[in-house]
Structure formats: structure tokens, C-alpha cells
Amino acid sequence: MYANTTATQEIEEAKRQALLNNILATLRGEDNHLIPFEWVRFLNPRGEHYIGTQTILVDQIIGSVDRYDEFDQHFLPLTHHLDERWVAIRKAQIEGKELPPIQVYKVGEGYFVKDGNHRVSVAKSTHQKYIDAEVIELDVNITPHPGESLKDMIIRSERVEFYRTTQLDELRPNHAEIDFTTPGRYDILLEHIRTRQYYLGIQEQREVSWEEAVGSWYDKLYWHVVRNLRKHNVLGKFPGRTEADIYLWIMDHRYFLTEQLGHDVGSEYATLNFKDHFRPHWWERLGQRMQLLRKKIVPSPQV
Known part of the structure; x- marks a missing residue:
């Protein structure tokens, strides 16, 4: 009961924060959505290779393959239909259950979620620093510059x-x-x-x-x-x-x-x-x- 109540309260707080982020982004004239993986095609990737399961920084996850419009740029939930899955993952986390690695594409120093968007959202909301991920790295034509978005x-x-x-x-x-x-x-x-x-x-x-x-x-x-x-x-x-x-x-x-x-x-x-x-x-x-x-x-x- 405690885990379910806590998880429910946390997603409500996450959605309130997402709403505030949207308001602030609108006032600043900024975009508040995740980067679509579709954008990566503009980098003209030459190919990809599987790296394996690694521990990656949650803060370096900046986009999604197909759920980029359901979360804000901080991976906070934007729609109500995410609630049930989000709460179930957070509840399992509170109860100490082990969650499977997410799956991501690595582009430069950033990551795009292929599978596990809700787990990333929970991790971001709870200020988790690292997360396990199966990583596929894309070979792109240019080398990222330091500090380049x-x-x-x-x-x-x-x-x-x-x-x-x-x-x-x-x-x-x-x-x-x-x-x-x-x-x-x-x-x-x-x-x-x-x-x-x-x-x-x-x-x-x-x-x-x-x-x-x-x-x-x-x-x-x-x-x-x-x-x-x-x-x-x-x-x-x-x-x-x-x-x-x-x-x-x-x-x-x-x-x-x-x-x-x-x-x-x-x-x-x-x-x-x-x-x-x-x-x-x-x-x-x-x-x-x-x-x-x-x-x-x-x-x-x-x-």
C-alpha cells in the first residue's frame, strides 16, 4: 500500500512539474519536448554496432525513438495514459524489485530510448544518476565538438x-x-x-x-x-x-x-x-x- 501511494503521489508531482516546465518554456519561446530520434537521420549515420549492456548517465538521455511527444525534455510525463505504467515501475522500484536494462541508441554523447521510456521517466523524476542500458552506437559522419548540442x-x-x-x-x-x-x-x-x-x-x-x-x-x-x-x-x-x-x-x-x-x-x-x-x-x-x-x-x- 505504501509503495503504491508513494508512486501515485510522485507521478502527480511529476506531471505538475511538467506543466510548469511547459509554461516556462512557452514564455521563453523554447521547445520543451524530447529530441525525436528521426532527427538523427540528418547526421547521415554510416552504420551501427552493438556495444552491450552498460551503466550510463541518466542526464545523457535526451531523446526517444517513438515516445518523444509523450514526455517533456526532462522526461517528465505529459499525458494521463502514462500513469498506470509509470506507477507500476516506481512501485516495483520502491519494493526493491530488479528492473531490466533499457535499450538505447548512442549518438555522440547522447542517448535515445528505444525501449524503456517509462523507466527513464521514473529515473529522471527520482534524480537517479545512473541506469543500466543495452547500447547500440550509431556511426555518424562528424565528430561532436566539446559542449555541442x-x-x-x-x-x-x-x-x-x-x-x-x-x-x-x-x-x-x-x-x-x-x-x-x-x-x-x-x-x-x-x-x-x-x-x-x-x-x-x-x-x-x-x-x-x-x-x-x-x-x-x-x-x-x-x-x-x-x-x-x-x-x-x-x-x-x-x-x-x-x-x-x-x-x-x-x-x-x-x-x-x-x-x-x-x-x-x-x-x-x-x-x-x-x-x-x-x-x-x-x-x-x-x-x-x-x-x-x-x-x-x-x-x-x-x-
Whole structure:
């Protein structure tokens, strides 16, 4: 009876803490969910190998294969249907019963739960430091930098692959740096280049090489937008974003305006219109800058 009552009280407390975490994350403009294992595909893993059962740090478990939307980023439960299983595991733990190892994928220094999400949630909630796990390690293309988050690692891996595919360093040695703050964006740039290649071929009635398409995309689209961003000081209106981030927004906005008005509005008009309609209010920009400053002073947990 004692174990069941204690476990029930603890999950209610865990859910209250998860609710508070959600509120605070919303106020800070941050995400409060686990990292989906699906993101790992952006690292282009070359393969995997089984390491065996090891004792791992609970704090290094940062994601889940298929339950990432059921727990917050601290592995606290977000939905009521988790209660019964959670309570049963905690009750068994209090009664001294041995629990089987969880199963995880290791990516860099972080772990993603393949099986055992509830056991990890209980471990996190009770401040357990270590947990036994069967570990499968993924071989990824890049080596993690000290203190680098998985998100940053994914973006860096995508960046390396983008430059390898486009050979932009060779084609345009003095190009503007193309950096993103969100995974999955470099693939969109590659699609822009393929589209450029296709329409150039139609326009000029000839075969257009990949190298020519890359150069034309950079000169006529990307660099043209970036010049406008710098000319009109757009980047300063969107703290924490990069020129590449805003380039994609401008391209989408240009398409929207063109469809709405019935003619191509051009990149400069799209840039100015986007700046006027979507820049945050001054108090929002102040909050964003304070958040960036806070992250520099007190770095968020890394994996």
C-alpha cells in the first residue's frame, strides 16, 4: 500500500512539474519536448554496432525513438495514459524489485530510448544518476565538438553535406557563409538549386550542368536576397536568426505575394514587405535578445 501511494503521489508531482516546465518554456519561446530520434537521420549515420549492456548517465538521455511527444525534455510525463505504467515501475522500484536494462541508441554523447521510456521517466523524476542500458552506437559522419548540442551537431553535419554536394567553396570562393539555426533547411536549398537547373534548361533550351546551376542560384537568388537583407538591415530585426534563415522566409513570402498579386514582385519588394509585416515588436526583440544573452551567460544543457 505504501509503495503504491508513494508512486501515485510522485507521478502527480511529476506531471505538475511538467506543466510548469511547459509554461516556462512557452514564455521563453523554447521547445520543451524530447529530441525525436528521426532527427538523427540528418547526421547521415554510416552504420551501427552493438556495444552491450552498460551503466550510463541518466542526464545523457535526451531523446526517444517513438515516445518523444509523450514526455517533456526532462522526461517528465505529459499525458494521463502514462500513469498506470509509470506507477507500476516506481512501485516495483520502491519494493526493491530488479528492473531490466533499457535499450538505447548512442549518438555522440547522447542517448535515445528505444525501449524503456517509462523507466527513464521514473529515473529522471527520482534524480537517479545512473541506469543500466543495452547500447547500440550509431556511426555518424562528424565528430561532436566539446559542449555541442545534438541540434547543433545535426546542423553542422547537414552543412558539411551541403558544401560537399554543391562544391560552393570552389565555385564561389568568397561566398557568404550559409548557416541555419534549425535542422532540415539545407535540403530545401538543394531543392532550390535543382529547380533553378530545371528552369534554366527550359529557358536556354540546353543541358545545364549542376555546377552552373549552383553558381546561378547563388548569384541570382541567394546573394541577391542577402544583399537586400544587408542593405535594409533586416537581420537586426530578427534576433537569433541568420541570413540563410531569413532567405528561406523571403523566398516563401515572394511566392505568396506573386500568387496574390498576379506578377513576380521581385526579391527586394518581398524583403521590405516581409520586414514590415513580420518583424517582432520592439519588446519581443528585446526579449529575444535577453534570451540570447542569457544563453551565452548560462549555457543550456548540452549533450
